[in-house]
Amino acid sequence: MPKPGPGLRLIDVAQRAGVSLATASRALAGRDGVSAEVASRVRQVSEELGYVANPYARTLAGGSSSTVGLIVHQVDDPYFSEIAGGVIQLADEQGLLVQICHSGRDPGNELRQIRNLIAQRVGIILVAGSGYGDPDVESEARTVLAGYQRGGGRVAVIGRHALGADAVLPDNEAGGQALGEHLLGLGHRRIALVAGTPELNTVIDRMAGVAAALRAYGLSLADVPVVHTDFVREGGRIATERILREHPDTTAIIALNDAMAMGVLAVLRERGIPVPDRMSVVGFDDVSVAGDLAPSLTTIRLPMTDMGRMALELALKPPTSRPRRRPTGQQLVIRDSTGPAPASPAPASPAPAGPVPNKRQASHP
Amino acid sequence: MPKPGPGLRLIDVAQRAGVSLATASRALAGRDGVSAEVASRVRQVSEELGYVANPYARTLAGGSSSTVGLIVHQVDDPYFSEIAGGVIQLADEQGLLVQICHSGRDPGNELRQIRNLIAQRVGIILVAGSGYGDPDVESEARTVLAGYQRGGGRVAVIGRHALGADAVLPDNEAGGQALGEHLLGLGHRRIALVAGTPELNTVIDRMAGVAAALRAYGLSLADVPVVHTDFVREGGRIATERILREHPDTTAIIALNDAMAMGVLAVLRERGIPVPDRMSVVGFDDVSVAGDLAPSLTTIRLPMTDMGRMALELALKPPTSRPRRRPTGQQLVIRDSTGPAPASPAPASPAPAGPVPNKRQASHP
DNA sequence: AGCGCTTTCGTAAGCGCTTTCGTAAGTCGG
DNA sequence: CCGACTTACGAAAGCGCTTACGAAAGCGCT
Structure with a gap:
């Protein structure tokens, strides 16, 4: 294990300033009991020498870690x-x-x-x-x-x-609701939910928001397929494949975070399912790349x-x-991944599994 | 400043194990001078009590920081x-x-x-x-x-x-060269270079690679517009705007990292310039989202x-x-952002500045 | 002048650990 | 069975700092 260098000690500063160790410590810590004159002298010497206290010693002695x-x-x-x-x-x-x-x-x-x-x-x-x-x-x-x-x-x-403990907390429920209302307002009724693992309270709250939106339209969570997977990109992929298989008439997918939404978009792209013309997708978080995705992602912005x-x-x-x-x-950011629900119901048959009609296949290695 | 808790001390472990402080220290550090029997007893007690050494004290005494x-x-x-x-x-x-x-x-x-x-x-x-x-x-x-x-x-x-110091180093030059060869091989001759700040050695090396590729095709860096900006997304935006203004016949842009390439793509998207049909774009690094961009980005993969x-x-x-x-x-990853150079030379007039013909405008806030 | 009070500063006692040094056993050859 | 070694452990000295605590000096008051 490497050793940290030796370094200037407080006693060096104290000596140079002509005071005791204790006084130097007090002066640099800014506590009172030191005359203004002495304090400033110590501080100046410390400055000149470029003294930095050894944090290990400091923590050990004072019990305060920075x-x-x-x-x-x-x-x-x-x-x-x-x-x-x-x-x-x-x-x-x-x-x-x-x-x-x-x-x-x-x-x-x-x-x-x-x-x-x-x-x-x-x-x-x-x-x-x-x-x-x-x-x-x-x-x-x-x-x-x-x-x-x-x-x-x-x-x-x-x-x-x-x-x-103290908490910094977005209103996940309001965000979920905004997402739901956005899609419902666009006419979508066959919505699938790509949720993270069901125990995360983030997931629970966001789902509750979606449920509230559904309720306002006379629907409930029971009416929409909910797929619980890992709260990451790959989870979005898996969930989407399952949704396409089991609910081919879905017209909109709500992913409860952007990472999963990226997985959703990737699968749709590979399958050649046009977004948003045939399928709308929303995420949650607005990570910085959300606006650069293909297509750019409608999502809830959180100020991370x-x-x-x-x-x-x-x-x-x-x-x-x-x-x-x-x-x-938190705020709904509408981009290119959402649009009106397709006028005609989607075909009952699953999407083609073979080579896709779109321009070029990603070489996702 | 908060205080760290009190916590179990080594002496507690030592007493419980019926040995001295010094022996306990030696036993846990695994140094010799301790019988195997005593050592294992100390280790077991330490385990049971969930002892973790105070790193501040350890560093202060032993001079080794972890x-x-x-x-x-x-x-x-x-x-x-x-x-x-x-x-x-x-x-x-x-x-x-x-x-x-x-x-x-x-x-x-x-x-x-x-x-x-x-x-x-x-x-x-x-x-x-x-x-x-x-x-x-x-x-x-x-x-x-x-x-x-x-x-x-x-x-x-x-x-x-x-x-x-020891260094972990990609072959930036080889990467730059692969990028250049890829584009030149696709027939591009009017290539612009979006480089980071010119002092970064990463930039210098990657440029050198591009230069080598150009040379093989009878060109040199002097023949291509090089725009130095910040090595971040916004830098890519600025550079692209300038390239479109000053060199409207450009058919391919090499951004020397993915962050700038994202800025490049964003501007092209806003201007409605189709990628790769009218403009090819490459990046460098292959950050994890590179494959999810619009369009997915041809780049050099680095194993970050x-x-x-x-x-x-x-x-x-x-x-x-x-x-x-x-x-x-490092390895060239070919995706959707590069394609053959347009057969006919690009129009000499700058790209239209007004509303763009593509499907929907990003609401980039 | 003498008393207590405050202000200013130095002395010294740790914080919990590692490590040197010393000592009591154990090992061995003669 | 004894000195010369080795081995296993404990006592104690710090690491560089903070912070009681106490001493010295300055103050107003009676």
Whole structure:
């Protein structure tokens, strides 16, 4: 294991400034008990020498850590990378460092990462995820985090309620409803729902919104095929194949996030099913590439970068007795992947499986 | 600043195992001087109690830090987030934590982040970037990192040579050449180059490859318009607008990364210029969405995730006297954004600026 | 002048760990 | 059966910092 360099110590600064170690420490920490004159002298010497406190020593002695741990499902998922970008942005402004961990979409793993970060004595833990499926893990996590908070640790969660911590939360239900209303308003009645794993509260809330929209049109979730798969691109692919097979008359697909919507679009493209002429598709999140997809994706915009910032802001504030909730805006962005429902009902036969009529086949390797 | 919790201490484990602090430390560190019997007893107790060493104390005492610092331009840029994903993956397997910093594409900032990480005494520094424009900053960074390495720190860079450290490096020149040959082979002769800022060595190398391809066809870089802009999506937009204005007869655009290529495609779409029928476009990197773009993008595939892993692997190995270079594969992926050069020369008049003939206008907000 | 009070600063005690050093056993040849 | 080694472990000295705590000095008050 590599060793960090030696580096300037506080005592060097103190000596150079002609004061004791303790005084130098106080001066740099900005606490009182030091005359203004001495304080500024110390600060100046420190500046000149380019002194930076050893964070390990500082944390060990003072018990205060300046690093924030961020747990995401996967950092190369655009949804999470944008959140991470926001966190890092603000952390940098505040002179904090950010530890990123992957939970890999696995609750057990997420719990392990939380434990790990606590053991690492980070001062702040941010959990960006979609909630637990497993209630045991859920309550265990809540317990662990409660202990951590009792010990002075700060916690905020992003995109989920629960865990007894401050939360930055979009109105997933309103978003789902907007999506449903948009499609229903375009005349679609044979809508399929590509949902993530059914335990994620994100999925539950977004589905509830869709259900509300359906209800307004005299329909219910029972009337639409709902396919639960992984909350990622591949999940969208699998779900779409199943929908095309089992419900070939579908005219619109709601994917509960953009990642799955990308999988949906990919399958439709491969099958040569024109979007939106024969099938409308919507996503959720508005990841930055959503507007560049083929076709550009109608979706609900979530301010991921801001969400990251807000979560860290929340965690940085003095804690309150009750967990705070901070809403984020969400907004329907209409692009090219949605259009009016086809006038004539779609053919009852499944889409052709052979070579497709469209211009050129993607060489998706 | 939040305080990390108290937590189990090594002495607790030692007492429970009926040995001294020192013996427990040795046992858990796996060094010899401890009988096998005692060692296993200590390990078992530690396991049972769920003991995790306080990394701050450990680092302070032993001088060894188990966190790796990763500097990227911007973590929500897919190129970098995929690299980060690879680093985090391997780090997690190895029980290391990852600190992520943004350089924001600014060499001065990058240097600042390096200094910061060194001050934070991380054990490993990974720099993913494209090299410095400013030679002063470059040599300063090299000096700082050399001192860090002398002190036992490990350094590896990703996607650039230089800095006197181990490097994971794609053959950017070969990639550029493959791109050029692909387009030239399709009959394109009026090719424009959307390059990033001219100081990045990534840009220089990729351009050199393109130049080599041109040479084989009796052309040179002097014959093609080269637009240097920011190495991001917006840069691609700006460059494309300029190319369309100043060189309306262009039939193919080479963007030196996918981010810029996305900007190129966006402008072409807005202007209603069909790709690839009237204009072919290629990118470089093959970020994960490249195949889902409108149209899907012909590009050079780089194994970003592996590059992240490899860089950390390199840094974890015992250092060598000379910096190592580890090549990464790169491979042309042909998709829908390239096609034969239009038979008739493009019209000399600029593309229509008004409403476009294609199906529907993106509502890019 | 003498008292308590505040302000300013130094001394020293850790934070939890690694590691050097010393010591009590055990090993061995003679 | 004894000195010279080896082996297994404990005591203690830090790593660089923060933060009680206490001493010294300056202040107004009686």
